[in-house]
Amino acid sequence: MRQHICYIISSLCNEGPVNVLFNIIKYMDWEHFKVSIITLIPEKKTSRINDFRQFPLDIYQLATDKPLGPWGMYKALRKRVRNINPDILHAHCSRSLYLMSFLPRKYKRTYTIHNYPDHLPEILYGKYKGKIIVFLNHYFTHKCDLPIGCAENIGLMYKEKKGWEITSIPNGSSLPIWQYNETEKKSLRKEFGLKDGIKYFIFIGRFSPEKNPDKLIKAFSLLKDLKIAVIMLGDGPMWEDLNKSKGKNVLMPGFTTRVYDYLKASDYYISTSDMEGLANTLLESMSVGLPMVLSDILSHQVVINSVPNNIKLGVTINQKDTDSIATGIKAILNFDTAATADNIRQLFFQKYRAEIMSDKYQNIYTQFL
Template sequence: MTKILYIISTLKRGGPVNVLYNLLKYIDRTQFDVSILTISQEGEQTRINDFRELNVSIKQLNQKHESLFNGLLSALKRTITEIDPDIIHTNGFRADILTGFFLNRYKRITSLQNYPYDDYVMTYGRVKGTVMAGLSTMALKRFSVPVTCSRDVAWKMRKKGLTCEVINNAVDLAFFNVPDKQEIDNMRHQLGVREFDFVFSFIGVLTDRKLPQVTIEAFKKLSDQYKDQSVCLVIVGSGELEDACKMEASGYKNILFAGTVSDTRPYLVASNCYVASSKSEGLPMSVVESLALGVPVILSDIGPHAEILSYNSKAGMLVAVNSVEAIFNAMKEILHSNLTERKKAASDLVRKHLNAELMARAYQDYYIKMA
């Protein structure tokens, strides 16, 4: 049996951790002995108990989040020696750096969930972000198999001298299954949006990379033009632009802010259409989750979004990046279209191409080749 150790900063609820959970849920445990090593202390939004319910062994170093070396390296090496894995699979910057530079005797695979030269720069600033992206690339060049979540990220990383395999992020269809009318009505009632005929949703961190204000401005224009239509926009998430977004939405009672939530599924179930206006992504899980639930999407025309809709263009619409007018026009079209075909296309897309069982089998194929 092949022993695989997954190294990740924490098990905080979010896209990369959800992908890891889906992978471990569907990996063949008769072939692979899996365990997790976390670097930092867990916070309130941890999914550690979910992983424990999968009967996965978890070791915790409980280092401070900002720590990279300072005692961490020796603790990491000591713990890994005790586990003695055949393969190390990393997720995230610190895991990639530590494993790439200091664990050379192990076979290593990574899951790169973003394009670091965009994501790190937008998150940490041009100087620090560029340095982090460069270090990440140097570390990943030392891996046996660098894997990324989309063809777009792989293409961009190839221009930086790193060749990556591609395995799309995927969702668990046992959880993200198409709801019936009763569940939709119940969720709308619980979330306070039952009075609206049509619900748009936006889910994500409210930062410049996600361009939430563009979606808000487009919806305001729709709301002003179609006063006879009962429509609303639900924004789920928080971040540095939260106050600015609330100010932009001031005076519009049909723009609702839910803040950060532990489970986004109810909001997607209650939606008629999901909107993502980002200017950079890896392969966004919230988009895949919405499609799995049969919710059509309006997506900014960036590589990962185009890649998702390349599997079935009827599941949504691509619009120009950072364009209020483009999103407004797409909202109008969706509002007046027959959603039955789009809903079926959305759920079929995920079932055939982006479901967790397919993803797990793809990773297993690489593990077998590496072992």
């Protein structure tokens, strides 16, 4: 008999946890597993629901047009789970974690922790509400039968700060490994309006304070005399104001579904984020082999230090210091790009492919039951 896994998630919009879920399901062994997905809120314009519908699974939307209140959402979820009667419930966001915790104990419960709940909720929701969210996340994570960190650093942080043993399964990307092709690169650069003779860095993420896009733009303003520029993909509350004040060496195309093509057209990957679990955009850049300029946070340290000391994948920076960012940018320009790219693609193949991640989740489901 197939094991029935029911995933619970707020929606299937194009965001990190949804992409992780997609990559788990993409490589699912359908002979051994049956899959259902329950979404809790209406879909956004960026929904990937049609991507999920290509698989032999069931999708249940508790709210298609109008959002439900907390009590109404819980009652609808409880009824749907009772009808589905799965073996395992697997939550992928805080909302689904909270609601899942009140469902009958006969369902085994797991939860993928996409970020250690530390300061991010306070940044997003304010000091007091953020502290409540942090407390609730820790409380319900501890009540969960099997919490799983999306990166080794999450397990390390729980061990250090809470004394908890948390299983870790690193995120994986399903993008194919790109072997450098000069003709394709030139064609894409021409299509995107990129200039010859310019080295392009690429930033991908939400334009919000915890990502420090303003500091990145300021760093490039310090380097305006160099033949470099940065492509900043994404949107968010800071996008409009930054777009008005950016320099000529900063490109802000906005949200796009062509991230992979932009990566192939670029020369370096850069992240100035204050916190990450294990960013899908970093893994996607690794599939292309882009040398990295990364903020000095634990998740980035784990990646960049996961090879012998004599092999360099990139540099780390103080993301809060504009001068440090500028120094890191100048340092990466001196790397042997071809050799670095080969090392990065090799690490991606060995550790960060979606097939590897999905197999580990499926093995855990089987052991769990």
